[in-house]
Amino acid sequence: MADSREGWKNEEEDEEEELDETNYIAQKDAVLFAIDVSDRMLQPPPESNSKRAETDSPAMAAIKCAYQIMQQRIISSPKDMMGVLLFGTEESKFQEEDSNARGSIAYPHCYLLSDLNIPAAEDVKVLKSIVEDPEKAEKLLSPTKEPVSMSNLLFCANQIFTTRAPNFGSRRLFIITDKDDPHGSDKTARSQATVRAKDLYDLGVVIELFPISQEDHEFDRTKFYDDIIYRDPAEENDHALGPTSLKSNGDGISLLASLVSDINSKQVAKRTLFSNLPFEIGPGFKISVKGYNLLQKQMPARSCYVWLDGETPQIVTGQSARHEEHSTRVVEKAEIKKAYKFGGSQIMFSPEEQKELKNFGLPGLRIIGFKPQAMLPFWASVKKSTFIYPSEDDFVGSTRVFAALWQKLLKDKKMGLAWYIARVNATPLLVAILPSQERFDEGTNVQVIPAGLWLYPIPFVDDIRSPPEVPAPLVAPDELTDGMRKVVQQLQLPKAMYDPRKYPNPSLQWHYQILQSLALDDDLPEMADDKTVPKFRQIEKRAAEYINNWGKILAELSDSVKHKTEHDEDDPPKKKIKMKAETLEEMSVADLRKVIDAGTLSKYTATDLKSWLVSKNLPATGKKIDLIDRVEQWVEDN
Incomplete structure (x- = not known):
């Protein structure tokens, strides 16, 4: 094992530093909802006797879906853009930047409800007012009697994306409609829509279709939308076809829940942790890969300070300055120098020397050998893994070579050992390259784990510590084990599997609820919705009898153990013989090496270490850590 390089890392630079702003902007996501407001889309679902029957029309369900997605985006992706465009409305509204177009309606029957922008509190309030005010919604959602031109809608979307998000790496148009053939036999209108769709494709905008099927009509894509939705021929799996079973039937299967679920399943691809990293499989044999951080713990993060004592909350602009210790003079940046402590003195380096x-070399991933996967112990996980996937940008044929390596590692149950530097100035790591098979969720058939390779960081030698000594575990008798087994069997989750996606972090959700209430001027919530709280009534109903029986068995065994202990206390105590621990001076070189390998040398006092050093004619001054280093160095030399 190589020595750890963690000590060289600058404390002010996080290992997983943010990507530079230019790359980050290019990878942001811009989503525009296009919601059809026709007569059928405004009709409520058929009446139903179900307690969970829905009452929202498809158009209102789509607006509520956009409202919920906007709330999620503000939290999960605060730099992404989102907008809502209604089409088929009697009223028209579009903010045209061209001064020559003032006073004219460039896009009839298109109502820009929320402009494509980073969602702000006002945008959320607009959607919220429509969701909560039926009269305002009815006035706004007034369908036109004239036929709606899809080419006009697509041209309007083109204009919005061009002016609002010209440099975004991901731009998508979500069309929610129940009309599978909006133009019928009008070949001219169909041709114009096809041309506008091709313009969006050339612009880099992906069209996503969310079809709504009615009770008396099943949506048919082949009539119109297969001609305007373009796909990359290189894509093996067409993930962008959209759902096929969104129905407004009123029988308790909520259209709103289905829309939210399907739109969330189409979230933009994970942003790359690194792009086109050289992957050296052998001498002179390289391919390029991209890295993704698929697993990340969510925590409340404060990006700014907010002043709440005014009429409206305002973001505080902070300023910082360094002052001398015994005066108020501001210290300039050029006066500050950085130094490292070594041997009791401070060693200064220039910024160039620090870099x-x-x-440790250029960024890259280099395989240094292969080992069986069985040699990787379970405790070797020290950091989260990084998922890598091939890229053809730098080396043509990378995908084929990557697939061959993945298949070989998977078939032979091998792992690669590699030297890994993610970015410039990143801390080098030793990683195990592990293959993963593609896995899908049984219920939704959504991909859970992709097929590819994972970079699994393994510890350096000084990262490994000996576990503390613990007493022998207390083993429960068979009666208690059998009784608890019955309790656990009654409390098993559906399919005997815990799905963390169904149990959001309550403290994190509470944090978001407070932020939302402050931003929208709502009343502060009284308590958080904690889905991790056990359902005590169901537990009592299903397992109360078994829990009570287990408690009785525990009480009986506890009484018997207590009686036995009291009986043993009546016997005269046995005399304990105290063994004297072996001192360092009495140990041989082999014994000292065992103590060092076990990591227990630090348990000896500084006096013991100094006495041993004096016996070997070695310096016995300094801190305890210096004394330990001298002992270890002497043992290594001898």
């Missing part, structure tokens, strides 16, 4: 100290 050179942390330079």
Whole structure:
């Protein structure tokens, strides 16, 4: 094992530093909802005797879906853009930037409800007012009697994306409609829509269709939308076809829940942790890969301070300055120098020398060998893994080579050992390259784990510590084990599997609820919705009898153990013989090496270490850690 390089890392630079702003902007997501407001889309679902029957029309369900997605985006992706465009409305509204177009309606029957932008509190309030005010919604959602031109809608979307998000790497148009053939036999209108759709495709905008099927009509894509939705021929799986079973039937299967679920399943691809990293499989044999951080713990993060004592909350602009210790003079940045403590003194380096100290070579991934996967212990996980996938940008044929390596590792149950530097100035790591098979959720058939390779960081030698000594575990008798087994069997989750996606972090959700209430001027919530709280009534109903029986068995065994202990206390105590621990001076070189390998040398006092050093004619001054280093160095030399 190589020595750890963690000590060279600059404390002010996080290992997983943010990507530079230019790359980050290019990878942001811009989503525009296009919601059809026709007579059928405004009709409520058929009446139903179900307690969970829905009452929202498909158009209102789509607006509520956009409202919920906007709330989620503000939290999960605060730099992404989102907008809502209604088409088929009697009223028209579009903010045209061209001064020559003032006073004219460039896009008839298109109502821009929320402009494509980073969602703000006002945008959320607009959607919220429509969701909660039926009269306002009825006035706004007034369908036109004239036929709606799809080419006009697509041209309007083109204009919005061009002016609002020209440099975004991901731009998508979500069309929610129940009309599978909006133009019928009008070949001219169909041709114009096809041309506008091709323009969006050339612009890099992906059209996503969310069809709504009615009770008396099943949506048919082949009539119109297969001609305007373009796909990349290189894509093996067409993930963008959209759902096929969105129905407004009123029988308790909520259209709103289905829309939210399907739109969430189409979230933009994970942003790359690194792009086109050289992957050296052998001498002179390289391919390029991209890395993704698929697993990330969510925590409340404060990006700014907010002043709440005014009429409206305002973001505080902060300023910082450094002052001398015994005066108020501001210290300039040029006066500050950085130093490292070594041997009781401070060693200063220039910024160029500091960068050179942390330079371990160019970023890359280099395989240094292969081992069986069985040799990787379970405790070797020290950091989260990174998922890698091939890229053809730098080396043509990378996908084929990557697939061959993945298949070989998977077939032979092997793993690669590699030297890994993610980015410039990143801390080098030793990683195990592990293959993963593609897995899908049984219920929704949504991909859970992709097929590819994972970079699994493994510890350096000084990362490994000996576990503390613990007493022998207390083993429960068979009566208690059998009784608890019955309790656990009654409390098993459906399919005997815990799905963390169904149990959001209550403290995190409470944090978001407070932020939302402050931003929208709502009343602060009284309590958080904690789905992790056990359902005590169901537990009592299903397992109360078994829990009570287990408690009786525990009480009986406890009484018997207590009686036995009291009986043993009546016997005269046995005399304990105290063994004297072996001192360092009495140990041989082999014994000292065992103590060092076990990591227990630090348990000896500084006096013991100094006495041993004096016996070997070695310096016995300094801190305890210096004394330990001298002992270890002497043992290594001898």
